[in-house]
Amino acid sequence: MHYFTIGKLARQAAVAPETIRYYEKSRLLPPPDRLESGYRVYDSSTVKRVRFIKEAQALGFTLAEIADLLGMTEDEGADCATVNAKAQEKLEEIQKKIGTLRKMQKGLEVLAQRCPADEQPLSECSIISHLYGAEE
């Protein structure tokens, strides 16, 4: 089966090799197998894992939170009550993020629609007012 050295992994996941080593040190990636030379070797599942990390990060999760998220599925001997509680917590957080994004979306749509017909000042910020139900 085809394997990846750190450089190839990094290219596939669109990050720098240093970032991979940094993630390893930070326990976001498990210590990989090594060739006799000491070179790290990875398989394609690591590519997915790194991409996941990057996407979660773009959504405002910190590396610590992401480690937690990934840890949930990997802790051998984590009991179900704990995993479920954590999952529930994360689900609520995600639900809230989606809700806020929806409101921003609405605000931007209003802003865009208002524009071609113009004349009204844009100064009343429709993004903010959609989030907080302000004087529209």
Place this chain on the structure above:
Amino acid sequence: MHYFTIGKLARQAAVAPETIRYYEKSRLLPPPDRLESGYRVYDSSTVKRVRFIKEAQALGFTLAEIADLLGMTEDEGADCATVNAKAQEKLEEIQKKIGTLRKMQKGLEVLAQRCPADEQPLSECSIISHLYGAEE
């Protein structure tokens, strides 16, 4: 009308006063009016603005991006084509974020459901596989 000093504003928005001053320096907040003493004075719209900044940040937007977002509604004399193009761009970004969050949500739900009936190893990470359609 009731006004806020920096400390009250900070408490209302759940940040530190230093953060408010930092946002002012970073042009995320306009220079406020001052009392004769030099004290900054704000009104409630600034509370909303600061909350907006914090929420946008929690969604992975940088302060520079947020400044851009807020700037869109305030640039006197920004032409509509430009505002619309920017809004469209942001809308796509937001749509993508929502999509990714939905997939994470699905993954976490599967993880949680799988747990009480247990026995299967959790080791196949359902969060990641939901994002990348891996071997489920």
Place this chain on the structure above:
DNA sequence: CTTGACCCTGTACCTTACTACAGGGTGTAG
């Protein structure tokens, strides 16, 4: 009319998440 909570500016420091060497070994194409 003072005391405690608040405000000011300015500078220095901190954490997170990288990024960039330095100094040295590896692997493969020509």
Place this chain on the structure above:
DNA sequence: CTACACCCTGTAGTAAGGTACAGGGTCAAG
């Protein structure tokens, strides 16, 4: 058999986003 791209460890530096003083003025309650 060498040249060039790649890998290793370790340490230091960077950018973003704050946070923490120091040194000094303000304001309202008692």
